[in-house]
Amino acid sequence: MSSDPSDAGPSWIDEIPDRLAALDAAHLTRRRREVRPAEGASLWVDGRRMLAFCSNDYLGLSQHEALRDAAIQGARDFGVGSGASPMVSGHSEANAALERELAEFVGLERALYFYAGYATNASIVPALVGPGDALFSDALNHACLIDGARLSKADIHRFEHADLAQLESLLQASPARRKLVISDAVFSMDGDVADIPALIALCERHDALLLLDDAHGFGVCGPQGRGSLAAVARTGAGASRRVIYMATLGKAAGVSGAFVAGPATLVEWLLQKTRSYTFATAAPALLAQSVRAALRVIRDEPARLARLHRNIADFRAGLPAAIAGTGWTLLPSATAVQALVIGANDEALRIMNALADAGLWVPAIRPPTVPEGTARLRIALSAAHEPEDIAALLRALADAAQRR
Numbered sequence: 397m398s399s400d401p402s403d404a405g406p407s408w409i410d411e412i413p414d415r416l417a418a419l420d421a422a423h424l425t426r427r428r429r430e431v432r433p434a435e436g437a438s439l440w441v442d443g444r445r446m447l448a449f450c451s452n453d454y455l456g457l458s459q460h461e462a463l464r465d466a467a468i469q470g471a472r473d474f475g476v477g478s479g480a481s482p483m484v485s486g487h488s489e490a491n492a493a494l495e496r497e498l499a500e501f502v503g504l505e506r507a508l509y510f511y512a513g514y515a516t517n518a519s520i521v522p523a524l525v526g527p528g529d530a531l532f533s534d535a536l537n538h539a540c541l542i543d544g545a546r547l548s549k550a551d552i553h554r555f556e557h558a559d560l561a562q563l564e565s566l567l568q569a570s571p572a573r574r575k576l577v578i579s580d581a582v583f584s585m586d587g588d589v590a591d592i593p594a595l596i597a598l599c600e601r602h603d604a605l606l607l608l609d610d611a612h613g614f615g616v617c618g619p620q621g622r623g624s625l626a627a628v629a630r631t632g633a634g635a636s637r638r639v640i641y642m643a644t645l646g647k648a649a650g651v652s653g654a655f656v657a658g659p660a661t662l663v664e665w666l667l668q669k670t671r672s673y674t675f676a677t678a679a680p681a682l683l684a685q686s687v688r689a690a691l692r693v694i695r696d697e698p699a700r701l702a703r704l705h706r707n708i709a710d711f712r713a714g715l716p717a718a719i720a721g722t723g724w725t726l727l728p729s730a731t732a733v734q735a736l737v738i739g740a741n742d743e744a745l746r747i748m749n750a751l752a753d754a755g756l757w758v759p760a761i762r763p764p765t766v767p768e769g770t771a772r773l774r775i776a777l778s779a780a781h782e783p784e785d786i787a788a789l790l791r792a793l794a795d796a797a798q799r800r
C-alpha cells in the first residue's frame with residue numbers, strides 16, 4: 397500500500413511556473429528595484445541615478461535631519477525593538493506621547509498608533525462590524541479596506557466611485573442595525589478627494605459610522621497639512637461622533653506606521669477589539685520619536701507644504717501642452733497624486749520605459765490595481781522636487797508623446 401501523494405497525479409504546486417509565465421504574458425509581472433537615496437528627489441536605482449516620481453514621501457521628510465536624529469536618539473533612549481504587544485509591555489512612553497500629539501494635530505479626541513496602515517484597516521473593519529452588519533464601500537477603495545471588509549464577514553455593498561446617490565439608496569435599503577461606510581479620503585490611484593461633508597451627512601441620516609482612510613491626505617491636505625478631515629472642519633465635519641479617521645505615517649510623515657483617531661469611546665473600542673493591535677508587536681519607540689519630529693517639522697516648516705503645492709500647480713499648468721493630441725487624460729487632482737491615464741497596459745509600460753531611459757522613474761500602474769483599460773502613470777509629486785525637476789518631467793512626457 398503506497399501513501400505517496402504523487403500517485404494522485406501532478407501536484408498544483410507544479411503549475412506555479414506556468415501561472416508565473418501567464419502573468420508575464422499579460423504584462424502583469426512586477427519587478428522590484430534595489431534603491432538607495434541620492435540628493436533631493438533622486439534615487440540610485442540598480443546603480444543608476446534617477447529622478448523619482450514614485451515615492452509617497454510627499455514632503456521629502458524621509459531624509460530630513462531632524463527625523464533621522466530623533467530616530468537615532470530614540471534608539472539610544474529606548475533600544476531598537478519594542479519587545480511585545482502594546483497590550484503587554486510594548487507601549488512605550490514615546491508611543492503614548494505620539495498618540496496624544498497625533499490626536500491634537502488632527503483635532504480629534506484620541507488616537508491609537510499602529511505599526512502599519514495595511515494591518516490597521518484590515519483589522520479595524522472587523523472590529524467594528526461582523527456577520528449580519530452592513531458595509532458600504534467605494535469601488536476605488538484601497539486593498540486593505542477591501543480585505544478588512546472581507547475579513548469582517550459583514551454584508552458588503554459596493555458603490556460606484558463617489559456615487560453618493562447610489563450610496564444613499566443602498567443605505568436606505570439596508571435593514572442592518574450596524575452600518576459602516578468605508579472610503580479613502582484621497583483616492584490612492586486617482587488623487588481625487590472624497591466629499592467628506594456629504595458622506596458624514598449621509599451617515600447621520602442613516603445612523604451609520606464613517607471610516608476615512610487619509611493615507612494620501614495626511615500632511616498634504618488641510619491647514620498645515622492636518623489632513624482631509626481638518627480641511628472640512630469649518631463645516632463642523634471634524635466634530636462628528638460618526639467619523640473614524642485613519643492615516644498612515646510612512647507617506648507624507650516620512651517614517652512608517654499608521655494611526656486611527658476619533659471620539660474617545662470609539663478609539664477605546666478599537667483598542668480593545670482590533671486583533672492587529674493586540675496580537676502584534678508594538679511599533680518601535682525610535683519610529684514614534686521620529687514621527688513626533690515629523691509633526692514638529694510639518695508645523696515649523698510650512699514652506700515644505702507650499703513647495704509641494706507649487707509643484708502640483710506647475711505640473712498641472714504645463715501638462716496639457718506636453719501631451720496634446722495623445723488622448724491621454726490627466727485626472728482632476730489637487731493632491732500630490734497625479735494620474736495620467738494612458739489606457740492599454742503595454743502602452744503605459746512603453747511610456748514608463750521611455751521616461752526611464754530619460755532618467756525619470758514614473759511608475760505605470762496596471763490592473764488589477766486599477767480598473768481594466770485604465771493603465772496609467774501614477775506621478776507622485778513632492779516638496780523634494782525642484783522647479784527644474786517638474787520641467788524635466790514635462791519635457792520627457794512631451795518627447796514620449798511625440799514618439800508615440
Ligand SMILES: *Cc1c(COP(=O)(O)O)cnc(C)c1O
Binds near residue numbers: 538580584645646652
Ligand atoms: C499605503 C496605504 C495604506 C497602507 O499603509 P501602510 O502603512 O503602507 O501599510 C493604506 N491605505 C491607503 C489608501 C494607502 O495608500
